[in-house]
Amino acid sequence: MTISKTVYNALLNEWGPQSWWPATSSLEMMIGAILTQNTSWTQVEKATKRLKDENALNIESLASISSVKLESWIRSTGYYRQKASAIKRMCNTLIKKFNGSTKTLFSLETQELRMELLSWKGVGPETADSILLYAAHRPVFVVDSYTRRFMTRHGWSTENEPYEILAKRFTKELEAEHTVYNEYHALIVRLGKTYCRSKPQCESCPLKFLLIHPVSV
DNA sequence: CACCAGGCAAGTA
DNA sequence: TACTTGCATGGT
Numbered sequence: 001m002t003i004s005k006t007v008y009n010a011l012l013n014e015w016g017p018q019s020w021w022p023a024t025s026s027l028e029m030m031i032g033a034i035l036t037q038n039t040s041w042t043q044v045e046k047a048t049k050r051l052k053d054e055n056a057l058n059i060e061s062l063a064s065i066s067s068v069k070l071e072s073w074i075r076s077t078g079y080y081r082q083k084a085s086a087i088k089r090m091c092n093t094l095i096k097k098f099n100g101s102t103k104t105l106f107s108l109e110t111q112e113l114r115m116e117l118l119s120w121k122g123v124g125p126e127t128a129d130s131i132l133l134y135a136a137h138r139p140v141f142v143v144d145s146y147t148r149r150f151m152t153r154h155g156w157s158t159e160n161e162p163y164e165i166l167a168k169r170f171t172k173e174l175e176a177e178h179t180v181y182n183e184y185h186a187l188i189v190r191l192g193k194t195y196c197r198s199k200p201q202c203e204s205c206p207l208k209f210l211l212i213h214p215v216s217v
Numbered sequence: 218c219a220c221c222a223g224g225c226a227a228g229t230a
Numbered sequence: 231t232a233c234t235t236g237c238a239t240g241g242t
Contacts, residue, residue, distance in 0.1 A: 032223095033223090034224095036222090036223050036224090037222095037223080037224040037225070038221095038222060038223085038224045038225085038237090038238095039222055039223080039224090039238095039239080039240090040221085040222040040223080040240080040241075041222085041223065042222095042240090042241085043222085043239075043240065043241090044223085046240095075238090075239070076239060076240065077238090077239070077240095078222085078237080078238040078239040078240075079224085079225090079236095079237050079238055079239080080237095080238070080239075081237080081238085082225080082226090082237060082238090086225090121225085121226075122224095122225070122226085123225085124224060124225045124226080125224090125225095126223080126224065126225090127224070127225080130223080142223085144223050144224085145222085145223075145224080146223065147223095160232095185223090186223095189223055192223085193222095193223085197221085198220080198221075
């Protein structure tokens, strides 16, 4: 039993499946992935609800509405000008290159799809991999700030290691099942939100019975 | 008041 | 390649 698998089992046993990604369509998931960049999820929920209330959560609407309108609807998520233009560009690309359909986009092979997503301004490694995992159901591991902090604190990585190296550390030890990567990432985020913020609460952490000693910051 | 939240791109050396 | 800076609102 590898350590990463042991941690996964412990977290899943503690909290059960997290039912990520909380979205009812691929497009909603992709929009959410952009909106949540460096922003708390409650703000994303607010913005998403607004888009639904405005009946604008579809590719055609988002591609054609005015930037000013879209910016005002997603204002609460911060960086709203950049995010609005990223969303509009994404929808225009879907129309021009992929027949206005996320299914056509997702017919690409995983590596091709990753390259395509990364070529979109406003989509970096985490956003691309989130889309690959949670919308396209590909077996990739998402490394976010919670994952980095968790790995650093427990001696699984030193600081400033490249994104792909950290992701590999998980994928090497786990079976290549997208459902496992899905749950694991969501569980790490929950762990980080609950016990592993800037002020750690190791005494009550569900991992405390494992002999994993935090190593400072 | 400071600090943080499910990052990314562009500029500089 | 490796650092630095701008983007921006809202909650604690």
